Amino acid sequence: MTTDDIRLIPASQFTIDQLTAIYNQTRVDYLVPMPMNAARLAEYVATYDVDLDHSLVAMQAGELLGVAMLGVRAGRAWVTRLGVLPNTRRTGVGRALTVGLIENATRLHLDFMMLEVIKNNTPAHQLFLSLGFHEVGELLVLRRAPLIPPPDPVIADARRLDPADALALIGRDRGTQPWTNQSESLMNVSEVSGLQMTLADNSRGWLVYQRQKFTLTRFAYKTEVGDPVTMASAFLSHLHHQFPRLDTQIENIQVRDPHLAAFFEMGYVESFRRIEMWRGSPPASLNMQFQAVS
Ligand SMILES: CC(C)(COP(=O)(O)OP(=O)(O)OC[C@H]1O[C@@H](n2cnc3c(N)ncnc32)[C@H](O)[C@@H]1OP(=O)(O)O)[C@@H](O)C(=O)NCCC(=O)NCCS
Structure with missing residues (x-):
């Protein structure tokens, strides 16, 4: 068979169960196991604004061979969930899927694309480099186990924020953050809260986070x-101190983030790293956050 036989079909023509099945089959040997069930994939699609009409499933001779999804937000698109069945790899399916997503983004007038690839995932990294993506940074996935005793709270004027106030604080100008951590991701989930603090020396800042049943996650924060x-x-x-029994898992924290030392002092450990890649440059409307962290 040749690459000419590969058919790319909009993912919206498949059920969530079918997409879950093909995704899991492409990830059986993945560097970091991340199996999904249908409910989790549906939640993922909603949280990350995955556009199933512009996401793709690859088929050849009636067989599902791979999948690739496109996240779509104002001025930017995101490549995610790309995978090809292990016994079909190196026959051009991954390239066809990724080129298909780039073409779909172009159709949507989105020239700026983002993605993250786990460090040492050479096949995916090489594929993305060959299609014009370039490295912009490294990202950390961090975890803090609940068994670590909570530290004494630093003396401060601390105000807890309800969801509306927390979301108003993070604002909308964070579009060049990794996709998972952009404001839209927090706006799409429930149980978002925040802490706004002023210290004795007049330092001022805030943290916004999601509290799940057993886990604290999705941090956005700023030192003002x-x-x-x-x-x-x-x-x-x-x-x-407030949530001593909860696990904490946060992803895609930039290695150059000036807050990072405090996380390690507080018992966070690195689970793994990703490389952040962009294709094209962010439109001026998304530039503010990039300038703020660089
Ligand atoms: C990454 C992945 C999707 C590539 O799919 P594929 O169908 O094997 O890729 P293709 O055959 O289209 O190859 C395209 C390019 O990828 C790169 N590539 C693929 N496999 C590679 C390997 N084992 N080593 C180095 N480069 C490789 C090459 O640049 C290749 O171009 P070339 O054939 O002209 O050299 C596939 O390996 C996969 O599903 N991996 C597991 C899931 C995963 O890592 N997903 C990406 C998460 S970010």
């Missing part, structure tokens, strides 16, 4: 005045 490590120590000490 003062030293980022001091500020992060303050908000993390309050957070973990």
Whole structure:
């Protein structure tokens, strides 16, 4: 068979169960196991604004061979869930799927595309490089186990924020954050709260997070005045004091993030790393956050 035989079909023509099955089959040997069930995939699609009409399933001779999904938000698109069945790899399916997503993004007038690839995933990294994606940074996936005793809360004027206030704080100008951590991702989920703090030396900042049943996750934070490590120590000490039994899992924290030392002091450990890649450059409307962290 040749690549000419590969048919790319909009993912919206498949059920969530079918998409879950093909996704799991493509990931049986993945570097970091991330199996999904249909409910989790449906939640993923909703949280990350995955556009199933512009996502693709690859078929050849009636067989499902692979899948690739496209996240779509104003001024940007995201490549995610790409996978090809292990026994079909290196026959051009992964390239056909990724080119198909790039063409679909172009149809939507989106020239700026983003993705993350786990460090040392050479096949995917090489594929993306060959299609014009370039590296822009490294991202950390961090975890803090609930068994670590919570630190004493740093003395501060701390105000808990309800969801509306928390979402108003993070604002909308965070479009060049990794996709998972953009404001839209937090706006699409429930149980979002926040902490706004002022320290004795007038340092000021905030943390917004999602509290799931057993896990704290999806952090967005900012030091408005003062030293980022001091500020992060303050908000993390309050957070973990408030929720001593919850696991914490956060993803795609930039390695150059000036708050990072406070996370490690607070017992966070690195689970794995991703490489952040872009294709094209962010439109001016998305540039604010990039300038803020670089
Ligand atoms: C990454 C993946 C989708 C590639 O799919 P594929 O169908 O094997 O890729 P293709 O045959 O279209 O190859 C396209 C390019 O990818 C790169 N590539 C693929 N496999 C490679 C390997 N084992 N080593 C180095 N480069 C490789 C090459 O640049 C290749 O181009 P070339 O054939 O001209 O050299 C596939 O390996 C996969 O499903 N991996 C597991 C899931 C995964 O890693 N998904 C990506 C998450 S970000």
